[in-house]
Each structure stands twice: as C-alpha cells, then as structure tokens.
Amino acid sequence: MTIYSGRFQQRAAVITGGASGVGREAAGRIVAEGGQVCLWDWDQKALAEAARAVPGVLTAQVDVADADGVARAAEEAFASFGRLDILIASAGITGPTATLWEYPVKDWRRVVDVDLHGVFNTCRAVVPLMLKNDYGRIVNIASVAGKEGNPNASAYSAAKAAVIGLTKSLGKELAPTGVRVNCVTPATFKSPILAQLPQSQIDYMRSKIPMGRLGEVEEVASLVCWLASEECSFSTAATFDISGGRTTY
Numbered sequence: 001m002t003i004y005s006g007r008f009q010q011r012a013a014v015i016t017g018g019a020s021g022v023g024r025e026a027a028g029r030i031v032a033e034g035g036q037v038c039l040w041d042w043d044q045k046a047l048a049e050a051a052r053a054v055p056g057v058l059t060a061q062v063d064v065a066d067a068d069g070v071a072r073a074a075e076e077a078f079a080s081f082g083r084l085d086i087l088i089a090s091a092g093i094t095g096p097t098a099t100l101w102e103y104p105v106k107d108w109r110r111v112v113d114v115d116l117h118g119v120f121n122t123c124r125a126v127v128p129l130m131l132k133n134d135y136g137r138i139v140n141i142a143s144v145a146g147k148e149g150n151p152n153a154s155a156y157s158a159a160k161a162a163v164i165g166l167t168k169s170l171g172k173e174l175a176p177t178g179v180r181v182n183c184v185t186p187a188t189f190k191s192p193i194l195a196q197l198p199q200s201q202i203d204y205m206r207s208k209i210p211m212g213r214l215g216e217v218e219e220v221a222s223l224v225c226w227l228a229s230e231e232c233s234f235s236t237a238a239t240f241d242i243s244g245g246r247t248t249y
Contacts, residue, residue: 007229008035012081014074015039016064016122017091018057019046022141022186025221026088026228028054033225038077040064040091064091064118065110067125074125084129086228089119090141093156097201100154108155115159116166123170127179136179139227140167142239144187144247152201160185164239171237180236182227186220187243211244 008030015023018039027037031054039054040062041047047059058080062073078084095111096104119140130136145153146160164183171181187209188202206214223242226232241247 007033007225007231008086009033011035011085012077012083013037013086013088013228014077014084014122014126015088015090016062016118017041017141018088019043019050019059021090022217022220022224023088023090024050024054025217026090026224027057029221029225030086030228031056035086036081038073038080040073064089064122065113067117067121070118070121071125074122074129078129083133084126085133085136087122087126087130087136087138088141088224088228089122089139090224091115091118091122092141094153095155097152097198099152103154111155112159115156116162119163119166123166123181127170127174130179131177134178136174137228137230137232138167138170138179138181139224140181140183141224142167142183142185144185144241144243147185147239147247147249150201151204167239168237175236180227180232182232182235182238182240184220184223184227184240184242185247186215187246188214209244209246213244215242215244 013030015027017023018027019041030037038058039050040060042063044061051057051059060073062069092115095107140163142163143160145157146164149157167181167183220242
C-alpha cells in the first residue's frame with residue numbers, strides 16, 4: 001500500500017459498506033494519510049473487526065436502503081467530525097444468480113434498494129453537508145456489469161448501470177461547486193462479495209478479463225483514493241474503468 005503523506009489531512013470521510021473490501025481498504029489509506037473516517041455497514045460483527053483493523057475509525061450500523069436511517073447517520077457523522085468532505089459509496093450486494101424470468105421479485109427489490117437506492121439515499125443526505133464548506137469528493141462504486149450487463153445478474157447489472165447515470169447527473173448538477181462526483185467501474189476483484197456468487201459465475205467473469213486474472217482490492221482502492229482526494233479537481237460526472245482491459249470506456 002502506497003501512502004501519500006498528509007493527502008487527507010483535516011478531511012472527514014463516510015464510507016458505506018466500509019466493513020470489508022474496497023471500503024475497508026480505502027479507510028485504512030485515508031486514516032494513514034491523515035484523515036478521519038466513519039464506516040457504515042449493516043454487519044455489526046464486521047464493523048467491529050474493521051475497527052480493530054483500522055484504529056481510530058468511527059463505525060455506525062446503517063442499512064443504506066433506509067433513507068431516514070442514512071440521514072440520521074450523516075448528521076451524526078457531521079456532528080462528530082465538524083465537517084464532511086468525502087463519501088465513498090461502496091455498499092452493495094449481488095443478489096441471486098438467475099435468469100430474469102426466474103428472478104425472485106423480493107430479491108430484485110432488495111438488490112435495487114441497496115445498490116441503487118442506497119447510493120441515492122447516501123448522496124442525498126451527504127451533499128448538503130458538503131456544500132456547507134463548498135468542498136466534497138463523492139466516489140460511487142459501480143461495476144462493469146453496469147456497462148455490459150452480466151447474464152444471470154440482471155438486478156445487479158441494472159442497478160449498477162443506474163449508478164453510472166446517477167453519478168453523471170449529480171456530477172453535472174454540482175459542477176459549479178467545489179464538490180466532485182465520479183464513479184468507478186471495476187471488473188470482478190477479490191473481495192468478500194464473491195462469497196455471494198457460485199464459482200461458475202466467478203469463472204465466467206474472470207474469462208471476460210483480458211489480463212486473465214481477478215483484480216486486487218488494493219488496486220481498486222488506489223483509484224478510489226485518488227478520486228477522493230484534492231488531486232481530483234477537474235474530473236466530475238465521469239466513469240473510471242478498472243477492469244483489466246474488459247471495458248475500456
């Protein structure tokens with residue numbers, strides 16, 4: 001892990017899905033580089049483990065699909081830090097592996113609630129707090145599935161495509177301000193979310209990557225942290241690919 005000394009000095013971040021994967025890796029980098037972090041996740045046990053792994057972080061048990069709960073958690077984070085500068089929206093679930101016509105309705109709704117409505121709820125709560133200081137960096141974690149559509153993952157693909165559109169819209173709305181909004185579209189990378197998928201689906205997604213391997217969480221977090229920093233000053237409403245050559249746009 002490369003540490004850029006002081007890159008996040010006096011910056012405060014909220015990271016959704018922060019108990020594992022990219023969220024947890026990014027939290028460690030932000031803290032090491034001088035920032036403060038509040039991790040949101042619905043898994044209390046995983047939050048406790050993340051707090052031990054990244055000393056000094058705050059944690060909050062939050063279901064991003066609950067708009068009222070998200071609003072309360074955002075206000076609490078702002079009160080704790082006195083400011084809110086960074087949002088990394090990485091909370092997500094894959095849902096079942098099934099064709100669209102066999103997809104359970106309740107699972108479809110839950111995937112969209114977490115993967116899309118969760119991003120909307122979180123951005124909606126955090127943006128007014130960022131505007132108080134006319135500064136912010138929002139990084140939404142989308143997916144190559146949102147660009148190409150993965151078979152047997154229609155809910156996930158549709159939700160991630162919508163996150164790309166939401167990012168473009170919000171980024172343009174905030175372009176005249178000091179808040180930048182971008183999204184990242186990783187191919188499959190090694191993270192706990194893979195436990196939700198059958199090996200056949202993981203093998204299919206690996207086969208689509210020209211580099212012939214899955215990504216590493218550290219690789220994704222490196223890009224995310226650049227987008228979350230002051231260095232990202234002239235990019236907004238943009239989609240950043242990190243897919244080993246799978247999608248190059």
